[in-house]
Amino acid sequence: MNVEITFSAPFAISTDPVTGHKTEFHSLNELIQGCIDERNFKVKTESYIHPEYTDYNCEECYAIPHVNPHNFSEVVGYTISGTIKKYDTDQSPYQLIDSKKVYFVIGEKGVFASNINKAYIPYVLGTDDIGLFLKIARSSEGVVFNEDIDSAYQIINSGMPETTFRAMAGFNEPKQNQDLFVKLDESFKSLQAKQIKQFFLEKINALKQAISPEKFIQISTNQWGKLIPLVHAESSANAAYPVDALPPLAKEAVIAISEHVQAPISMTSQCVIATMSHIAQAKVNAPHPFSPQGEPCSLFLLTEGQSGSRKSTSRNLADQAIIKHERKHYEAYRCELEQWKSAQAGLPKKEREAYCAENPPPNDPSTLYSDITLESIAGLYIDGILNNASIASDEAGQFFGGHSMKADTRNQALGGYAKLFDEGFVERTRSKSNMNGSGRAYDTRLSFSLQGQHEVLADALKDPVLRGQGFLPRFILTIPENLAGTRLQDAAYRNKNVSTDHRLIAYWTRCEYLLDDCPQIKPEYELHNGRYVLSMNDGAREIDAAFYNIFEELQAKGQRYEFLQAFASRASQLARRLATVFAYFEGLQCIDAKILKGACEVIKYSLNEWSMYADIEIKAESEAERLVKWLIGKCVQQKTDRLTYSYMQTSCPRPMQKNKNLLEMIIQQLEDSNYLKVEILNKKRLVVLNPLLLGESD
Structure with a gap:
């Protein structure tokens, strides 16, 4: 890994010709992250990094790394080679109007080399063919390029330790050290990466056998690298819930509820986040990389807690403003319903039927459910009775063991919940003999806040179907510590009054304000079925890109989340949604770097919790x-x-x-x-x- 050196003057600049947005890279690492596809040795899309032709897109050009000739582990620059293209952006789709062949260097010149900075390298190859260099490098083999193959060998011979076997590979034989040369033919070009690795393993071993034992130096133990523990330390114990990531009002409410209820911070955090998600999903959408309308900001939350861990009390305090709001609307609904019933009382049958046809009964305004099936909630969405809802239950076992989640119906249910989460879309198709209730509903929202005991949840959370179909990977999980035996109450505790706690009063007041039926939005926002998109600023976009790349790399073979790919692949999406909920609750006009960074911390915490169930x-x-x-x-x-x-x-x-x-x-x-x-x-x-x-x- 390179030492991060930042320069005051830009290392490189990329200017988008459409928006005019200029991105300055003040270090080589910034350039690599933003513009270089290291795995494929190509320039990434929308990279306008040519120093002279600034409005030409360099994407798909080769990006060949230079390393420090005195320190092969340090990348010092890149040669960019290929065809750059200029487009007329006033036309749709863009029209190509010019192209140029280019060959230029960003950074410093050095030795063309790749994959030679690993902890252990059994062998390194030198070659004089740039095409072979790229093909060998893409297979993760250590390789050095020079136009003269004998010079390529001299470079690796002087730059690599004696414990690394040094050889050459190419189509043309070298003048010297022919016994260290692997001759290739056209068939080599058709080999895949794994085949290339196997090919060179066999060839290098054959070269070793041909060399006299006294000339070949065996590998010493210091070339193996440090033994890495087989059990990940971060999975072995609960990490602290990143409560500082929450908006200030929400954070203080989390701490206050925890103190009054004597419940774990992670449990009360999940309850408060669930409340914020329920409120926000009706008013805003999260940014989406490919859709200007964004995506739902609804969240699925899951908390494991033993019986008596104060799950219900924590949730009721977090939801108090919603509960009061729902009750007020429900009482109004009951009054309307009684008036509707009274208006038709005593009417003859035909007149009563005509009255009901012209005056349908009022709809139940409830949006918070503890036990409802997908079939039922889909009907409410399709009939237009409901647009936003939450399922909040302290008995998650009832949900996972309910009718919808039985073996014969759960695949359909899982698909339905996934559609609601991703797209806010639901459909229901009934038989021809019972078409009532069939239909579709768009722009609907559903949040989950499930809590349950380990004994009930364990089997469900390890269920390969629930994992593989992507249902569980959509949940933010916490497994709080058990506080039983430590929740002692003294006189000071008993004198506390939850209803006068200024932290909770401020939190509930904010919730009441956001629950107001009048939308609290600025005129410049474009509404999408009553919601607007909270966009990310430049700082947040940089964090989003870095967060995505980190968790993409950690899904690779042998990496941290190899066996949790379904979970890790959603990390970036969940972080954007959570950041949207945080930003809306805090009253921000966009998602900034601080908010998104906090959301990323919560998602990282959740992935660590999921790893305990992996x-x-x-x-x-x-x-x-x-x-x-x-x-x-x-x-x-x-x-x-x-x-x-x-x-x-x-x-x-x-x-x-x-x-x-x-x-x-x-x-x-x-x-x-x-x-x-x-x-x-x-x-x-x-x-x-x-x-x-x-x-x-x-």
């Missing part, structure tokens, strides 16, 4: 520990540091012995954690243990 991840880690112990035992017994892969595969502990995919996944994890390496010798795969595990020294 049964496959925990299982993989425990199986990894079992496999390491087995490998150490067998190597000690056979007085070796390696075993054949086939022997391990047929003799290792179950279930790995019977599950090839599980075994390969665990082997990859152990490789990434520096416990072992898989090498090929004479076409046989070997599992080589880190000498540190066998008590050896360097």
Whole structure:
């Protein structure tokens, strides 16, 4: 990783020709993050970074990294090579009006190299073909380019440690060191990344065998890298709920409820966020990367809590303004209903039917439900009775075990809830004999606030269907600490009065103001069915992009969220929604960097909580520990540091012995954690243990 060096003058500038928005990059890392696709060695879309042709788009040009010739781990610049294009942006779609072949450097010139800054590199290749360089680099192999292949070898020979095997690869043989050359032919160009890695493993091992043993230096233990613990520390214990991320009024209310109720901060935080989500979803939309109308800001929240953990009391205090608002409207509804009934009382049948046709009964204005099926709430949406609603229940087990979530109907229910969450859309199609109630409803909103006991929730939260279909990954989760046994009450506590607590009064007053039927909006906002989009400012957009990229990378094989991809892939979306709710509650005109950063902290916290329920991840880690112990035992017994892969595969502990995919996944994890390496010798795969595990020294 490069040391972040920031320059006062811009390192590079990209100016959008449509909006005129100028982005200045004051460090190479900023440029890489904003404009360089490092995996594919290409320039990202909408990058206008040519120093002279500033209105030409450089996207899809090759971006070839330069490294410091004295420190190969430091990237110092990029050569941009390819065709840049200029478009007439006044036409729709844009029309190409000019293009130019370019070759320019951003940053400093150095050595063309890639993938040579890893903790352990078994070998590095030199090549004189730029096409081969890019293909080999994309397969994650260490490679250096120079127009002269002998010079390429001299670069890696002098720049890489002796413990890294150095070789050359190309179509034309070098003048020197032919015994370190891998000759390629046209068939190499058709190989995929995994095939390239396997190809070079075999070729490099063949070169090693051809070299006399005294010339080849064995790898020492300090080239393995530090052993990485197999159990993630952040998953082993509850982290503190990031209550500071909430808007000030909401944060003070969270703390006040926690003090009065003697409930965990994480539980009262979820309750307050659920209240804010219920209010905000009726008035605003969250920004969406591809839709000017945005997306619902509704949130799904889930809290695990033992019986007696004060779930109901916490929720009632958080929802007090909503409860009063609902009650006032419900009482008005009851009066209207009684008047409607009285108006038709005593009328003959035909007149009563005519009266009812002209004067339909008033609708129940309730929007907060504790127990309602998807079928029922869909009917209310489709009939136009309801546009915004929340399902808030202290008995989540009833929801997960209810009729809609039974095996024969839950797939349909899960799809319905997903549509409501993502698009605010619901439809219901009944049989021809019962068409009443069929139809569609758009721009509807639904929030969830479910609370339940571990014994009830555990099976549901590990259910592969609920996870795989994306229902659970939409929830923000907390697993609060159990305060039982610590909730002692002294005289000072008993003298507290929740109804006079200024923190709660301020919070409830804000909620009442936002619940007012008159929309509190500025004239410049464009309304979409009564809602407007809270956009992000430039600072928030930068954080959003960085947050997305971080969690995208962490879903890769061997990374933190490899087994939680469905959850991690929604991190950015949930953060934008939560930030929208925060910004609306605080009365901001847009989502700023501070608000979005706080929302990101809450989502990171939730993902950590979900990882505690990631049964496959925990299982993989425990199986990894079992496999390491087995490998150490067998190597000690056979007085070796390696075993054949086939022997391990047929003799290792179950279930790995019977599950090839599980075994390969665990082997990859152990490789990434520096416990072992898989090498090929004479076409046989070997599992080589880190000498540190066998008590050896360097």
